Amino acid sequence: MISPNVEAFIGCDSPLEEASIVIFGAPFDSTTSFRPGARFGSSAMRHESFGLETYSPYQDKDLSDAAVFDAGDLELPFGSAESALAAIEGFASDILESGRLPLLLGGEHLVTLGALRAAIRKYPDLHLIQFDAHADLRDDYLGVKLSHAAVVRRAHDLLGDGRIHQYCIRSGDREEFLFARDHTDLQKYGFAGLEETCRRLHANGTPVYLTIDLDCLDPSVFPGTGTPEAGGVTFQALLAAILTVAKTQVIGADLTELAPMLDQSGASTATACKILRELILAMK
Numbered sequence: 001m002i003s004p005n006v007e008a009f010i011g012c013d014s015p016l017e018e019a020s021i022v023i024f025g026a027p028f029d030s031t032t033s034f035r036p037g038a039r040f041g042s043s044a045m046r047h048e049s050f051g052l053e054t055y056s057p058y059q060d061k062d063l064s065d066a067a068v069f070d071a072g073d074l075e076l077p078f079g080s081a082e083s084a085l086a087a088i089e090g091f092a093s094d095i096l097e098s099g100r101l102p103l104l105l106g107g108e109h110l111v112t113l114g115a116l117r118a119a120i121r122k123y124p125d126l127h128l129i130q131f132d133a134h135a136d137l138r139d140d141y142l143g144v145k146l147s148h149a150a151v152v153r154r155a156h157d158l159l160g161d162g163r164i165h166q167y168c169i170r171s172g173d174r175e176e177f178l179f180a181r182d183h184t185d186l187q188k189y190g191f192a193g194l195e196e197t198c199r200r201l202h203a204n205g206t207p208v209y210l211t212i213d214l215d216c217l218d219p220s221v222f223p224g225t226g227t228p229e230a231g232g233v234t235f236q237a238l239l240a241a242i243l244t245v246a247k248t249q250v251i252g253a254d255l256t257e258l259a260p261m262l263d264q265s266g267a268s269t270a271t272a273c274k275i276l277r278e279l280i281l282a283m284k
Contacts, residue, residue, distance in 0.1 A: 011063025
C-alpha cells in the first residue's frame with residue numbers, strides 16, 4: 001500500500017481519535033535577537049528522532065505504548081508575530097477543547113505565548129513553570145513587546161503575581177531581576193525549590209503549563225541554540241526536573257529554541273529529541 005510521506009516524531013503516529021497528546025510545531029523565529037534558526041527546530045527533531053529508540057530506560061516506558069498524534073508544523077506568517085501567535089492559540093485551543101494535551105515544538109520562545117493564551121482561557125487558575133537560561137521579563141526589546149526576550153513578561157500580564165515559577169535563570173538585565181523579586185518565583189542557576197513548588201501545586205490540584213527553553217542546558221551539552229549561556233544544567237538534571245513537574249496536573253507543555261544548524265555535529269538535535277521523548281513519556 002502506498003502511503004503519504006508524512007514524517008512524525010518516532011513512535012508518535014497514533015490516530016487522532018486515540019491520542020491523549022497532540023504534538024504540533026511552530027516554526028517561527030522572527031523576533032530572535034541574536035542567532036536565528038529556531039524555525040527549523042521542530043522539523044529537525046522529527047527527522048533526527050529516528051536515531052532514537054522508542055523505549056526509555058529512565059522511565060521504563062515506550063512511545064509505542066503511548067497514544068500520541070503528531071499534527072506536523074503550522075504554516076505561520078513570518079512577518080507578523082501577532083498573526084503567528086493567533087494561529088498557535090487557535091490550534092492549541094482546539095486541542096485543549098478536545099480533551100487532549102497540546103505539546104508545542106518551537107521555534108523561538110515567543111511561540112509559548114500563543115499556547116499559553118489558549119491554556120489560560122480554559123484554566124483560569126493556571127500556573128507557569130519555566131526552565132530557561134534567560135528571565136525573558138523585559139517589558140519590551142528595542143521597543144517591541146512581542147519578543148522572545150519579553151515572553152514571560154507577557155505571560156505575567158495574563159497571570160499576575162505568584163503564578164510564574166522560573167528555574168535555571170542566569171541571564172537578564174538588572175530590571176528583569178528586580179521585577180522578578182516582586183512578581184515571580186525566580187530561582188537562579190538550577191532547580192532549587194522545584195520539588196516543593198510541585199508538591200504544593202499537586203496538593204492543590206493546580207493546572208500547570210511547562211515551558212522548556214532548551215538553552216537552560218549548558219552550552220557544553222547543548223550549543224545549538226540562538227543565545228547560549230554558560231553555567232547551565234546537565235541533561236540528567238533537566239530530566240529529573242521534568243519528572244518532578246510531571247507529578248503535577250500538567251495540561252500543556254512546549255520545547256523551544258533548538259537551532260539545529262548552529263551545531264553541525266548534530267548533538268544538540270539528538271539531545272532535544274531525547275528530552276522530547278522523555279517529556280512525552282512523563283506526561284502520558
